[in-house]
Amino acid sequence: MPEIPVPLNLVGILLLLSVAVYFFFSFRTLNFKAKGYQIRVPEPKIAFLQLVLSSVDYLLSGSIIYFLLPSNPHLTLLHVLVFFALAQIIGLISTVPGGLGVFETLMLFMLEPYFGTVDIIKPLLLFRTIYYFVPFLIGLLALMFYEYQERDKFLRKIEKATYSSLSELTPRIFSILVFLGGVSLLFSGALPSDPRYLHDLNYLIPLPLIEVSRLFGSIMGVLLLLLANGLWKRIDGAYILSLSVLLMGGIFALLKNFDYHEAAILFTLFFFLLPCRKYFYRKSSLMHQSFSRSNVIAITLVFVSFAWLGFFSYHNVKYSNELWWQFGINSQASSFLRATVGAFILLLVLGMAKILSPFSRDIHMPGAEEMELAKRIINQSEETAGNLVFTGDKYLLFDDEKKAFLMYGVSGKTWVAMGDIVGTSNQAKELIWDFYEMSKLHQGRAAFYEVSEKYIPVYLDLGLTLIKIGEEAKVSLEAFTLEGSTGKDFRYTVRNVEKKGYWFEIVSKEEVQSLMPELKKISDAWLKLKAGKEKRFSIGYFNEKYLSNFPIALVRNESEIVAFANIWTGADNEEISVDLMRHSPDAPDRTMEYLFVKLMLWGKEKGYRRFSLGMAPLSGLETRQFAPMWHKIGSLIFTHGEHFYNYKGLRDFKEKFNPIWSPKYITLPNGFKQGFVLKDIAALISGGVKGIFSKENKRPASRRGNQLPEKPSEELT
Structure with missing residues (x-):
């Protein structure tokens, strides 16, 4: 065994002396100062523990290298420990x-007399992995777990935002990838196979199976082009079929010409799509899905490119009728012709079925049966907004369970859904x-007008943009009272109106018809x-048929009615509201405020929980530096636009009742179409484009705008 060189002995002596000096300072409890910092030497107990732990660490880490090295009778553990210590110190x-x-270079230099370079490098790499990487990985995981526990609430918010983003993007990404997978399958069927694989393929796979794989490989490609549209629209059937087609497409790619590159792509896409089931939640028929113009153009271009590519690839093959019936490992031109016809027939059949099939929903104004169904759903709904259906100017769209509906109108090319879904259904999305x-x-464009936050994720899934248009005020009737300082102004209003000989009265819907001439006189005035x-x-607007569906709140005296409002009520005494409100020019000051106060007290007495004051347009919009431009413009109009509409006065009036405010939105398509949609909505509300520009000092009162004072001081007179 070779002796340890003398210089290493001297190094060992110096190291021992440094330990002795360290313990000397420890027993003397000496402190040092260096560049303004005080260095305190640990007490002997801690110094001894440091020596023991560091020695154990040194022995274990040095032993790792020793046991990883090949066996050599001339190399002992002591040699390796000395080499290891020296390399560590210099490092x-x-x-x-x-x-x-540095460490690796020194260890190579010192161990070279005993082993070859490769035999040394392998143990050193394993040492780095065991001694550095594994503890680092464990520490990283522990740190991540600790940080997750400390920031649980914040991370949950991030997770929710991330899921929302993934929920919007994932179906679209997979739709594009599946479409490209279909393109790959079609184009590979149009190109000649690699001759290197054809010879071996003939011995491994029967010829009939090869021919079938070539035909169905192209058909699977066409199906993927069609299913991509269903994935974009989150249809569950498209998800399940896409998985099946991807799997079969990968198998056919291997069988037809052993194209393992294409098969690997399709199988990878299959495994990535497999755990994404939750993003495809729509229970819808694939035959009823719509294909946009861009969808049809894209599919047509791909199929035409597939046909052109195939004919170009086999342009040297002379065409004959017998070519259609030639089968063989090298008869790829014949296989291409049969695949082209098969893919074309599939597209033709599905296209004709789509053209000849009736629309899943027909369009017509609701008849008596549908209005009765809508009435039953409204009577079971806690929200009151669904009563707007009785105006009779909207189409209805029911869910399959007949438990909910959307009401909508059509103006130009814009289909406008009014408010949220009415009713409760598992098929709301x-x-x-x-x-x-x-x-x-x-060939229209969809918009959703005056909707709440309830279905915002669905609107985002549709690719629509949300714009805040105001806030709805709802008053808690349990807390509403005329007592105390908060009810002082309301008490004054009640005393002032009743002192003049007027009172509040509610008539049932059965009695409304007899009052209709007088109500019409007030409305016309x-x-x-x-x-x-x-x-x-x-x-709502003045219409005898519409008003006869509801009880009416009146303000009157002995001789005449001076104000009225129809009453909307929700199921289970949850909500009460009003829609159409009118008063005569002779009504006393604060008449409409009086009607509101008395109606809220009546609702509270009947056990209703909240009163909806309707929406305050343009209120609650942000004016911060980085707020959307629409918010800044809307807020400016809200503050200074009293010449057109007293937005701020309406908000201030409703604020008197101490309501809870909730945002209302309009959802629009992206891009330049937004201008056309807003124009169509305005025309729908105004009764035509001409109505948008008709002279109007103030909007009529309604549930949406309620009663707007010309001046805040007029207080709904």
């Missing part, structure tokens, strides 16, 4: 992180998608006073 002196490179697709089937035109669609 520390070099200030290179972990002594990376599907109903929104049905409306969107129905508009596409008729109101419209004449406001120089306005009846608005529709988003609000």
Whole structure:
């Protein structure tokens, strides 16, 4: 055994002396100062523990290298420990992180007399992995777990936002990838196979199976082109079929010409799509899905390119009738012709079935049976907004379970859904998608007007943009009272109106018809006073058939009615609201505020929980530096636009009742189409494009706008 060189002995002596000096300072409890920092030498107990732990660490790490090295009778553990210590010390002196490179170079130099270079490098790499990488990985996982526990709430918010983004993007990404997978299958069927694989393939796979794989490989490609549209629209059937087609497409790619590159891509796509089931939630028929113009153009271009590529690839093959019936490992031109015809027939059959099949939803104004169904759903709904259906100017779209519906109107090319879904159904998301697709089937564009936050994820899935248009005010009737300082102004209003001989009264819907002439007289006077035109669609208008569906709240005296409002009520005494409100020019000051106060007290007495004051347009919009431009413009109009509409006065009036505010949105397509959609919605509400520009000092009162004072001080007079 070779002796340890003398210089290493001297190094060992110096190292021992350094330990002795360290313990000397420890027993003397000496402190040092260096560059303003005080260095305190540990007490003997801690110094001894440091020596023991560091020695054990040194012995274990040095032993790792020794046992990883090949066996050599001339190399002992002591040799390796000395080499290891020297390499570690020089690595520390070099200030290179972990002594990376320095440590390995020195160990190679010192162990070279005993082993070859390869035999040394392998143990050193394993040492780095065991001693550095594994502890680092464990520490990283522990740190991640600790940080997750400490920031659980914050990370849950991030997770929710990330899921929302993934929920929007994942179906679209897979739709594009599946479409490209279909393109790959078609184009590979149009190109000649690699001759290197054909010879071996003939011995491994029967010829009939090869020919079938060539035909169905192209058909699978066409199916993937079609299924991509269903994936984009989150249809569950498209998800299941896509998995099956991807799997079969990969198998056919291997069988037809052993194209393992293409098979690997299709199988990889299959395994990535497999765990994404939750993103494809729509229970819808694939035959009823709509194909946009861009979808049809893209599929047509791919098929034409597939045919052109095939004919170009086999342009040297002379065409004959017998070519269609030639089968063989090298008869690829014949296989291409049969695949082209098969793919074309598939597209033709599916296209004809789509053209001849009736629309999943027909369009017509609701009849008596549908209105009765809508009435039953409204009577079971806690929200009151569904009562707007009785105006009779909207189409209805029911879900398959007949438990919910959307009401909508059509203006130009824009299909406008009014408010949220009415009713409760497990197919609410599907109903929104049905409306969107129905508009596409008729070459229209969908918009959702005055909707809440409830279905925002679905609107985003449709690719629509949300714009906040105001906030709805709802008053808790349990907390509403005329007592105390908060009810002082309301008490004054009640005393002032009743002192003049007026009182509040509610008549049942059965009695409304007898009062209709007097109510119409008040309404006509109101419209004449406001120089306005009846608005529709988003609000109620004076119509005897409409008003006869509801009880009416009146303010009257012995001789005449001076104000009225129809009452909307929700199921289970949950909500109460009003829609159409009118008063005569002779009504006393604060008449409409009086009607509101008395109606809220009546609702509270009857056990209703909240009163909806309707929406305050343009209120609650942000004015911060980075707020959307629409918010800044809307807020400016809200603050300074009293010449057109007293937005701020309306908000201030409703604020008197201490309501809870919730945002309302309009959802629109992206891009330049937004201008056309807004124009169509305005025309729908105004009764035509001409109505948008008709002279009108103030909008008529309604549930959506309620009663707007010309001046805040007028307080709904």
